[in-house]
Amino acid sequence: MNDDAARGADVLTSTGPQPEPRRQPRRRLLRAGVLPTVFCPGCGGGTVLNCFTRAVEAVGLSPDRMCSVTGIGCSSWVLSPYFEADTLHTTHGRAIAFATGVKVARPDLKVVVIAGDGDLTGIGGNHLIHAARRNIDLAVVMINNSIYGMTGGQVAPSTPTGAKSTTTPWGNPEPPLRAAELVAAAGGTYVARWTTYHVRQLLESFKTLLRHRGFGFIEVIAPCPTSFGKSAGWRSAADFLAHYRDRSVPLGAPGCAPDPASDDTIVIGTFVQRDRPELTDQLEALALRARAEVGVEP
């Protein structure tokens, strides 16, 4: 466990004097009239919104140069409506496909997708794989709360084996999908996994994601006390964070080759950071080459 994580542990147990509430410098990045959020107490969505806005500010990205694209599910609310940029709130599972159209038509925009695990790896899994393969310049954040939260706690592709949900009342007979490993294998050029316990690493990872050109993907393991809490027997967000603290293993450390079927170890860290030709660059090069070949002025 590194120092940052150790500091985080104190937060869970601290009874000392709390810091003065500060003014909200990143409020300007949020839409007026939409707060307070709809997130349940302890939801990971707030942590992601917090880290994301800090990262946007830190890398000096103007919302006017960004486009948010979202699907359906609690996680989609982080960007639609809270983050104030051009926002396309679409159908369940298809955010990456819509974002592909936006990016190809306007390669100059930073196109961001924040969505849930059911959205991106369940109904929309194919779009995720192919966007990674194309290495299209999208910044994708997947909030993995291990459950379909908005619809009331049904089993998801990310739900651990054996876990009870409203549609696995006798326990989940299936193993969970490991999204970060999947995207890395499919060709993503920046892939990381963190939990909402690891907020400092998460902030740094968001900054890297926003600076990255190519298909970037961060899986954020996040609490859903309302729906997954029932299943796991964890009553509060603190129970989730304690689990993330205790069960997270940095990538490459001993004991980090989990068997998805039986192991609840959370492998955290940067899985991939590499350069590959980016799709919209390739399309531009292709058009120039084609025009040169037939003698049309570009």
Place this chain on the structure above:
Amino acid sequence: MNGPTLSPEALAGLRHRSLRRHGPGRAFLLGDEAIAFGALYAGCTFYGGYPITPASEIAEAMARELPLAGGRFIQLEDEIASMAAVVGAAWAGARAMTATSGPGFSLMQENLGLAILTETPCVLVDVQRSGPSTGQATKPAQGDIMQARWGTHGDHEIVALTPASAQECFDLTVEAFRISEQLRTPVILLADGEIGHIREVVELPAPETVELPPRRIAAPGQLGFGGEPVPPMPEIGHGLRTHITGSTHKPNGMRDVTTQAVHDQLVRRLVSKIADQRDALTRVDERWTEGAELVVVCTGAPSRPALGAVRRARSQGLAVGYLRLLGIWPFPIEAVRRACAGARVVLVPELSLGQLNREIERHIECPVRHFGRIGGVLPTTKDIVGAVTEAYQEVVR
């Protein structure tokens, strides 16, 4: 990105072998290729699609020509993604199109609904083939007439144009883009496998004569989703920080999924902005309906043998009229009523077991007979003459 249509320079660079040989003006094109050329002339700058018979030639032509004309082509992982990417590109400023056939059209329905609700101008081509399911994948049919109308869920209106020649594939594709921009709504070009795969001479206009109105972009603070029948479009990438959603939304674009009046006003406006243009959107080819005892009403591929059949019946002294619909949605109610006003029977030849005939029955008084041919083979002129003669003898004489 949405201003210019195809420049003469770009046209000169297009690679189709017929254009290379004959120069612009006259080309020997597949119906599918004519659709692609119509899109290029209309200033299409984005094509996203997935291969499917009998529509693949549209994607192939766009893949070849679009990069030369300054646009972008991308083959997606499926038809769901294709329709999604088209909507995304349209919001990012492109004139955008996709093309498919029945199975892909089914997959596009959910995102077509999103395009309707978010008021996204775009063109969706369905080159109909024989179904249900994989059916006869290479054979023509007209089984998607009602899917085009009601395939996506919820209350809505839709515009669907139906070409019956390669020339009309070109002309109606240009029209589809024009209507989609004017009404800020998706427009369906509902072709069929016979017309998509027919090869005919197409007269291509001088590119500079094809003009589409520039898209009206919302000014900062201007309502983008209400306030007028067709509001200006708060496109992505202009610093408007617009909020576009497939959920029910207020005129400013923000989600409101609980207020009855918000949903009522939004959906009624989306319906009426199209339904109110019914007459302006009506396109028919009407012949000999004055004094006709029997009128043949048709659309798409079977219109061609039907025209020959009507001519032959008339040469035999029967008072038979002909009405061909170049657009079926919104349904051209007045044109059909007027053409059939004096008729004692109407005959509807279709490549299905009956879809268009049901809509016609709803709007006219006299009996409607259906002549359906399925199995991927068009009825011949003789077949339709037989049906005309039989109906005429039973009802008129």
